[in-house]
Amino acid sequence: MYSFDVEKPTSIAEAVAALGSDDEAQALGGGQTLIPTLKQRLASPSKLVSLSGIAEMQGISADGSVVSIGGATPHGVVASEVAQSYPALAALAGNIGDPAVRNRGTIGGSLANNDPAACYPAAALASGATIVTNAREIAADDYFDGLFTTALEEGEIVTQVRLPVPEAANYQKFVQPASRFALVGVFVAKFADGVRVAVTGASEEGVFRWAEAEAALSGNFSADALEGLTVAADGMMADIHGSKAYRAHLIAVLTKRAVAAAA
Amino acid sequence: MPKDSGIGASPKRREDVRFLTGTGNYTDDINLNGQAYVHFLRSDMAHARINSIDTAAASAMPGVVRIFTGADFEGVGGIPCGWQITDKHGEAMQEPAHPVLAQGKARYVGDAIAAVVADTAEQARDAAEAIELDMEELPAVIDMKAAVQEGATKVHDDLTSNLCYDWGFVEENKPAVEEAFANAAHVTTLELVNNRLIANPMEPRVAVGDFNRATGDSTLYTTSQNPHVIRLLMGAFVLGIPEHKLRVIAPDVGGGFGTKIFHYAEEAFCTFAAKALNRAVKWTSSRSEAFISDAHGRDHVSTIQLALDADNNFTALRTDTYANMGAYLSTFAPSVPTWLHGTLMAGNYKTPLIYVNVKAVFTNTVPVDAYRGAGRPEATYQLERVIDKAARELGVDPIALRRQNFITEFPYATPVAVEYDTGDYNATMDKLEEIADFAGFDARRAASEAKGKVRGLGVNCYIEACGIAPSNLVGQLGARAGLYESATVRVNATGGLVVMTGSHSHGQGHETSFPQVIAEMIGIDESMVEIVHGDTANTPMGMGTYGSRSLAVGGSAMVRATEKIITKAKKIAAHILEASDADIELKDGQFSVAGTDKSLAWGDVTLAAYVPHNYPLEDIEPGLEETAFYDPANFTYPSGAYACEVELDPETGKVSIERFAAADDFGNVVNPMIVEGQVHGGIGQGIGQALLEGAVYNEDGQLLSASYMDYAMPRADDLPFYQVDHSCQTPCTHNPLGVKGCGEAGAIGSPPAVVNAVVDALQSMGKDVTHVDMPLSPARVWSAMNE
């Protein structure tokens, strides 16, 4: 890696100031994406501003209808602490990477990075989450903006994620054999006012909601309601691990499984 | 009762204490005074003309000691190839020059173009980025069949084509084979790919070159399976350093799997630069670099045909293979698809007529060479897949078809130039049927079905030729080396022994198993024996470890040396006991005179050898140290039968391995626990090949699977618990221990079992699928189901 400075502020305000003072500064969450990128010399920030020493960005609170997770909370903490309040989310977090990744990687980092094969974006979108930053609150529906792109501005920090807790939910992750990220992942969340289905890993546009499935499930929350529904292969990603058609096929299979598991 | 020491016991591996507590001494742990670091600037194009390399700005960067390019190696030899193949017309293979640093052209992504030596590794890397390259990209040659078409772009302009050789084996048999096919009652044909693999040992490659100006001695520390081979190849062919001025040390090595056999340019570079700069030079491969610079394995595309008569007897076999050599010939590359592959095509079967054709092809990819099993997995995979397909076409039981065609009489001379000394293929198949619980399969299949899954069962046999190899034979076949092994046994005055072996241990447990043999021979405790290996300065010239040869060849050398020790020790004992040599018996570490109660302890005799006060000095020299070189009379032929049960998810194509059973015949077994570990590891790699691993290039020659994000290594949860058995033992008839070798068996025997099982599952769903190429990823299996 190239050399860089490191700062470890203890408040959001200090972090925002540190990021604002230098065009080339970059936030450091758990480093599970950023550090490998630096090691390969694919990025050359002048300064890393670590978010892991900021107490107000850590921890989880649940009030029954909403789970609020600090932006610097590691996946491992989410996996254990929302096990009661939002089991589908806990299961998702507990299946990211390996223990080392879960102990370092953070929800804020994952949502900021918006890897098209990442898991959290599916949960955030299906839950209708609110992404809270140092500057504003962004609805998940307005936040994700294609591969590795989000509504975040330069230097904006994800400080908290608020996820409404569904009546029933499930995440089905079909792993890519090498990376074990999602080759396709489907998060289904049933709320009193309807069902939301978010798909990760599949589309060239990144995480998306499968509107037809949502409509079908909102009337009848059962796998049977999905019978015959398919996603067009056009617009899906293709690589050595799966064709467009395969990914499109998996979306339908996994959605059914998620509904069956949630119902 | 299992023994608790000596041959047949399973003491825990003594080397694991240091390996598991982080106290091993690996090459990267070696840091010499004042050492500099090298970073290789590697081509990011698969095929390009190097118009110019401007190092001026880079040379001025902080810490830079010197930047080397191909021009600095013009007077230096190239990386040699250790095996010459003669083609079917009697011509020598085409052998391109292989410079230490690219000259004129870069020929694969990863080809080293320049080497920056600097005070720190980071400085070297910084400066490498500042080198200005003027490269003109050329069309890349990736697909083997396209590469040998008329008019294809040439990887090497000075060769006549991209065809390294066109090998026919046995060429004289060809007309008879063709006639047998013309007369066959049934012919089964199968086209298949043996997927390209990257070995990925846990420890990446490292080299440290050193030069002592006062003595003129060069030393290379390297991650090698065979330090003497590196010393000979590098000293004699590349750098012109005689062996007595060159020491090669391969200390603890964290896995090799074949890819650390070869002499690599980085080793020669570090040794050369250390002398040129009068300063130690170190290179540590990153994992990313390993993907594009370690020799890859396999990568064959084959068409195999099996002819049967009306009674389902195999009457002939023929196979055509395209074998990828990559851009240059790695050390043993030409031998892998030929002598390590063609000679195995008989398998366990008495097929009377066999013809093997292999076209070795240059492409703009990383050089390809031996990987665990080397040639033998490729042969076994073709053969066992085509037999399975034939059984389906004929509607006969695949096991019965195999049994019907088994070789049952030994020694057996195959039509592909080797003679099996012993074996009992029905015995391993019987054992397999028992441990794999074939009787319970239908119930397990029904249970899978109840879960919405489809279960399949695959069975296959394998044979391998290992204990490599009789030197005179391999010499006739084109090897530019002998393949004997050596050992010096030094007995110390107080009775302890040190064995200096030419074998090299990089995971095989020699430090534990070799002492078991000596302890058994003398009747002393294993803790009295220490194994020294991996340093050309203190071991006799040996050929190293690969081809499951260490115990069969290296162990035999050690036995021969120990026999000489015992003979001499008996003479000493006879003198002291005032008896004749012939009457001395050695048992449980005691020398006694037959028929008397006179005896002497082992330690009394060893002490007398070094304090020769009462000693037959007129007959024998003092001291107790002997060396033996052992050249095997034949290969050894381990064999076995494997079974795999898979569960297939019909909606997604995902395959999981539910059961795996292996019944092996390794002849005599010294340490059953180590043998089981070797089999487990081999099966793990074989399952990796079958389900997960695959090195994939795009048409521009970019490696798409260039990190663990895309190259799928098997993880613990991809693998089942294994049932392994090695109780069927037909000892090797020609080595003193009766051992056959077990290191590669698992990797050879397991891929066809997995693929046979998946095809069985697909067929049981009513799918007309007769083959799916490895790796059987969910996407591939799903496509096969839905075609």
Ligand SMILES: Cc1cc2nc3c(=O)[nH]c(=O)nc-3n(C[C@H](O)[C@H](O)[C@H](O)COP(=O)(O)OP(=O)(O)OC[C@H]3O[C@@H](n4cnc5c(N)ncnc54)[C@H](O)[C@@H]3O)c2cc1C
């Ligand atoms: C081996 C391995 C396996 C993995 N498997 C999975 C998997 O199965 N599923 C999955 O979803 N992910 C997986 N990941 C990714 C992992 O979840 C990462 O933790 C995540 O993508 C990034 O989070 P981080 O906290 O490590 O962020 P970092 O790597 O520190 O940062 C990533 C990016 O986000 C920015 N950033 C970080 N925090 C914030 C913030 N609070 N606000 C604004 N910007 C921020 C950084 O500047 C950087 O651009 C895996 C990673 C590894 C190494």
